[in-house]
Amino acid sequence: MSTIPANLRYNDSHEWVLDNGDGTATIGITDHAQEALGDVVFVELPDVGRTLAKGDEFGVVESVKAASDLYAPVAGDIVEVNEALEDAPETVNETPYEDGWIMKVRLADASDIDALLDADAYQALVDAEG
Numbered sequence: 001m002s003t004i005p006a007n008l009r010y011n012d013s014h015e016w017v018l019d020n021g022d023g024t025a026t027i028g029i030t031d032h033a034q035e036a037l038g039d040v041v042f043v044e045l046p047d048v049g050r051t052l053a054k055g056d057e058f059g060v061v062e063s064v065k066a067a068s069d070l071y072a073p074v075a076g077d078i079v080e081v082n083e084a085l086e087d088a089p090e091t092v093n094e095t096p097y098e099d100g101w102i103m104k105v106r107l108a109d110a111s112d113i114d115a116l117l118d119a120d121a122y123q124a125l126v127d128a129e130g
Contacts, residue, residue, distance in 0.1 A: 002032035004123050005097055009116035011073035012125055016097065019113050020104070025074055028101040029061060029092060032126050037063040040092045045081040046103055052076060054112060059102065061092060074112035076105035 008016045014033035018026040034040060042062040052058055052072040059070040081103045085091060092100040107113070117125065 002030065002035060002126060003097070004031070004119045004126070006119045008097070009073070009113050009118065010122035010125075011071070011116055013071045013073075015070060015073045017073050017113055017116060018101075019110070023110070024079060024104050024106050025076070025113065026101045026104050027073065028096055029068075029070065030122070031096050033061075033068070034093050034096045034100070037061060037068060038065045039063055040089045043085040043089045043092060043102065045083070045085065046078050048078050048081055050078045051108075052078065052105065061089075070102065072105075073116055074105065075108040076112075077108075078103050079106050080104040 008018055010016050010030060014030045016028055016030050020026060040061055040063050044060040046058040052075060054072055054075045056072045057069050058072050061068050061070060082101050
């Protein structure tokens with residue numbers, strides 16, 4: 001059973017968002033997504049400074065069995081990426097909500113977060129996917 005923290009917001013392509021409370025948000029992939037992918041062997045990180053529109057593809061997570069595109073759940077400017085994933089991509093499997101984060105963005109519009117799924121709605125989406 002996947003872990004779905006109540007303090008995060010989610011999109012239907014299985015990225016999570018943490019509102020850092022300072023105009024930035026941390027983004028990664030959900031526990032459900034990393035379980036579906038299997039052992040992560042590579043994470044393509046986006047470039048710091050890039051401006052993303054909501055829904056833009058920003059990277060790829062590759063596992064031994066699949067590759068999955070990553071989509072921006074919110075709009076904003078990338079201010080930091082998790083460079084530790086270059087040497088230890090398996091961190092996404094081990095702690096997807098902690099050390100396995102992928103990027104931080106300065107939000108273009110903080111209300112983007114409110115439009116995302118809460119934990120209950122995300123759980124319903126995961127259940128519906130079966």
